[in-house]
Amino acid sequence: MRGLVQAFQLIVARDPALFEIVALSLRVSGTALLFSTLIGIPLGAVLGLSRFVGRRLVIALLYTGMGFPPVVVGLFVYLLLSRSGPLGQLHWPVIPSLFTPEAMIVAQSIISFPLVAGFTMAAVMGVDPQLRQQVQALGATRWQTTLTVLLEARVGVIVSVIAGFGSIISEVGAVMLVGGNIEHRTRVLTTAIVLETRKGNFDLAIALGMVLLLLSFLTNVIVLWLQGRTFDE
Amino acid sequence: MSELIYQLRNISKSYNGRCVLRVDHLQIHRGEVFSVVGPSGAGKSTLLRLLNFLEPPTSGYIRFLDAEFGPDRPMPLELRRRVTTVFQRPILLSRSVWANVNYGLRLRGQRDSAPQVKAVLEQVGLAGLAGQPARTLSGGEAQRVALARAIALQPDVLLLDEPTANLDPYNVGMIEDIVRRLNRERGTTVVLVTHNVFQARRLAHRVALLLEGQIIEIADVDTFFQSPRDRRTSAFVRGEMVY
Numbered sequence: 001m002r003g004l005v006q007a008f009q010l011i012v013a014r015d016p017a018l019f020e021i022v023a024l025s026l027r028v029s030g031t032a033l034l035f036s037t038l039i040g041i042p043l044g045a046v047l048g049l050s051r052f053v054g055r056r057l058v059i060a061l062l063y064t065g066m067g068f069p070p071v072v073v074g075l076f077v078y079l080l081l082s083r084s085g086p087l088g089q090l091h092w093p094v095i096p097s098l099f100t101p102e103a104m105i106v107a108q109s110i111i112s113f114p115l116v117a118g119f120t121m122a123a124v125m126g127v128d129p130q131l132r133q134q135v136q137a138l139g140a141t142r143w144q145t146t147l148t149v150l151l152e153a154r155v156g157v158i159v160s161v162i163a164g165f166g167s168i169i170s171e172v173g174a175v176m177l178v179g180g181n182i183e184h185r186t187r188v189l190t191t192a193i194v195l196e197t198r199k200g201n202f203d204l205a206i207a208l209g210m211v212l213l214l215l216s217f218l219t220n221v222i223v224l225w226l227q228g229r230t231f232d233e
Numbered sequence: 234m235s236e237l238i239y240q241l242r243n244i245s246k247s248y249n250g251r252c253v254l255r256v257d258h259l260q261i262h263r264g265e266v267f268s269v270v271g272p273s274g275a276g277k278s279t280l281l282r283l284l285n286f287l288e289p290p291t292s293g294y295i296r297f298l299d300a301e302f303g304p305d306r307p308m309p310l311e312l313r314r315r316v317t318t319v320f321q322r323p324i325l326l327s328r329s330v331w332a333n334v335n336y337g338l339r340l341r342g343q344r345d346s347a348p349q350v351k352a353v354l355e356q357v358g359l360a361g362l363a364g365q366p367a368r369t370l371s372g373g374e375a376q377r378v379a380l381a382r383a384i385a386l387q388p389d390v391l392l393l394d395e396p397t398a399n400l401d402p403y404n405v406g407m408i409e410d411i412v413r414r415l416n417r418e419r420g421t422t423v424v425l426v427t428h429n430v431f432q433a434r435r436l437a438h439r440v441a442l443l444l445e446g447q448i449i450e451i452a453d454v455d456t457f458f459q460s461p462r463d464r465r466t467s468a469f470v471r472g473e474m475v476y
């Protein structure tokens with residue numbers, strides 16, 4: 001109970017350590033979400049709207065990706081980026097090294113894009129297939145047709161993005177592996193909670209936990225609110 | 234009425250190897266109201282999809298103005314945009330009535346479309362519902378929005394697929410009036426698909442009977458109804474089963 005009070009005090013006092021960690025969490029997961037949205041929404045739209053050879057295989061892979069244990073993604077990224085790994089060896093400036101926020105962004109992008117793509121695909125497939133022909137009859141090009149279908153499925157598409165966010169903001173294993181939980185550099189909410197709990201700093205751990213809960217709660221509220229709006233429409 | 238807008242020759246359309254439409258010869262003139270009647274499953278909607286260049290024929294070519302549309306030849310966008318369809322089961326966008334009517338104009342990058350949208354909404358008697366979400370409309374209102382979003386484009390050809398099925402006499406009368414006026418005043422070519430032979434008689438200059446994917450008879454409206462050549466036409470006009 002005393003921990004809880006102190007946790008509140010930390011939040012209210014804008015404890016710099018706490019805010020640094022929250023800011024990095026948001027930056028890493030936000031950037032990862034941007035990438036997974038840029039890949040996931042077009043991929044989901046293509047899978048939902050067109051028929052091509054290998055589509056079923058891609059969908060099967062996507063479903064696997066949606067249920068993939070994040071820590072295993074972390075392991076893959078770790079092996080790829082480590083100095084002796086296939087990508088780490090190249091020493092290209094665009095390839096991030098291990099134990100940096102960029103490496104965490106890579107891992108989180110890989111974790112979240114299948115969710116964004118999968119939910120976008122489902123949303124797009126929920127739009128009446130006849131609608132496409134009807135907007136074409138009104139003069140839409142292929143590109144305009146795709147955009148219109150995405151807009152019709154907008155609630156589902158937004159839900160896909162938020163689900164992607166939820167999957168990475170609260171994830172521990174992968175960021176721990178590839179980030180290393182280094183103070184002031186790669187320490188995010190989840191890894192900090194693990195550490196502070198081990199050290200016995202329960203007040204800080206609880207404060208971090210509350211911030212994380214609040215973020216998850218907000219994303220869920222937004223999802224429910226949006227879904228409610230579709231049912232109202 | 235001599236300029237040809239469509240010319241179809243040896244067209245066929247198959248789905249999964251089953252031929253559902255075969256038209257050896259069909260011409261549609263600019264400025265006419267051409268009606269296609271026939272029982273359910275005859276291929277009427279399929280014909281309209283071909284005429285709107287939404288699906289290519291399996292074989293044969295459709296000549297539209299000076300372009301050709303076929304299995305390996307898509308219709309250029311500018312020409313495709315001169316034709317539009319009011320579908321048998323219109324699907325409106327989940328946006329406002331106004332946005333639905335404005336949609337095709339926006340696709341064309343047209344600015345200052347507001348006066349045009351307003352005029353069309355007034356024409357179909359929906360000016361008061363402009364801001365309402367289209368998904369909340371009644372069947373008759375939705376059908377009128379579907380007509381409005383089509384005529385807002387001022388098409389050369391308006392394809393109508395059962396535009397008044399399931400509507401009350403007031404809505405039927407209103408839609409028929411609009412179509413008639415569009416044809417007379419603006420010279421819009423209309424292809425009207427209907428089960429309703431009375432509607433064809435009220436609106437069309439020429440009528441065709443489509444049966445099991447084949448055109449049985451094409452004639453002037455008077456000939457079609459008063460002295461058809463084919464006994465299946467007289468049976469259909471009398472409301473008898475023709476299978």
Ligand SMILES: Nc1ncnc2c1ncn2[C@@H]1O[C@H](COP(=O)(O)OP(=O)(O)OP(=O)(O)O)[C@@H](O)[C@H]1O
Nearest residue numbers: 248249253271272273274275276277278279280321
């Ligand atoms: N996309 C499709 N795939 C497979 N078969 C189709 C497809 N579209 C139409 N058909 C078939 O083609 C035939 C003609 O269908 P069409 O919709 O053109 O008939 P219709 O004359 O418009 O009938 P109705 O008066 O009931 O609307 C039907 O047997 C239908 O099952």
Ligand SMILES: [Mg+2]
Nearest residue numbers: 277278321394
């Ligand atoms: Mg039909």
